[in-house]
Amino acid sequence: MKRIILFVLTNVLVVTVLGIVASLLGVNRYLSANGLNLGALLGYALVMGFGGAIISLLISKPMAKWTSGVRIINQPANADEAWIVNTVQKLADKAGIAMPEVGIFEGDPNAFATGAFKNSALVAVSTGLLQGMTHEEIEAVIGHEIAHVANGDMVTMTLIQGVMNTFVVFLSRVIGYAVDSFLRKGDNENSGPGIGYMITTIVLDIVLGFAAAIVVAWFSRQREFRADAGAAQLMGRRQPMINALARLGGMQPGELPKSVAAFGITGGIGQLFSTHPPLEDRIAALQNAQ
DSSP states (O other), rough: HHHHHHHHHHHHHHHHEEEEEEEETTTGGGGGGSSSOOOHHHHHHHHHHHHHHHHHHHHHHHHHHHHTTTTEEESOOOOHHHHHHHHHHHHHHHHHHOOOEEEEOOSSSSSSEEEGGGOEEEEEHHHHHHHHHHHHHOOOOOOOOHHHHHHHHHHHHHHHHOOOHHHHHHHHHHHHHHHHHHHHTTOOOOOOOOOOHHHHHHHHHHHHHHHHHHHHHHHHHHHHHHHHHHHHHHHTTHHHHHHHHHHTTSSSOOOTTTTTTSSSSSSOOOOTSSSSHHHHHHHHHHHHHH
């Protein structure tokens, strides 16, 4: 619950700050006039849509460390930690990226990768994962996370989220203006948008927001298949990743902070809003790969 509250609070603060900045720049005056300036509205939508997504990306690594309680391995304290660091280094070299920070966090089986740039990423694994899997399976999981970093998935997800957010902000206000103009037809009073604009915009922000989330989740699921294939390529064979996914199917997956949940390894149940495909589908995709 603490992680969810922190994530929601962060996003609320980001949107609030962006709204204040947009007001200070005078962008909002175009939204409160009787006429509709589409160019200014698009600029406003881009600021609101991409601003929050980019800020979330830039603070993703420190937020992940804080909300997950990640302990960075600066100096391995035992043989297991040394093996994890060496494994990350080996796979990062194969993937052609700089050595990520390596961390461990307490919890049920899971792992994630995050960071704004592929050459300054963070890869973290849980204690539950380390205790419940063989070294080969753990290496496959780390390979999956390294593949996310090498594929630039964090940046790609941010761009897609930004595009979706922009469409939501833009369309909700255009439609809200049209509805308000229809309801106030014949009203010559220059008093800015009325209740029709406000209600329509709020409702469409919610409805279109859900639609955008479905699109983002669909892309996230496709990205998971690519990361599985990337792990198999880094290890030189598919079976370790298949075994790791099968092992996860018999475990209780750990909950990740919402800010990095899309970059974990556990599967969803195949619903529209799930960021991960079912584990069975991921295993089948690896088995059927050419």
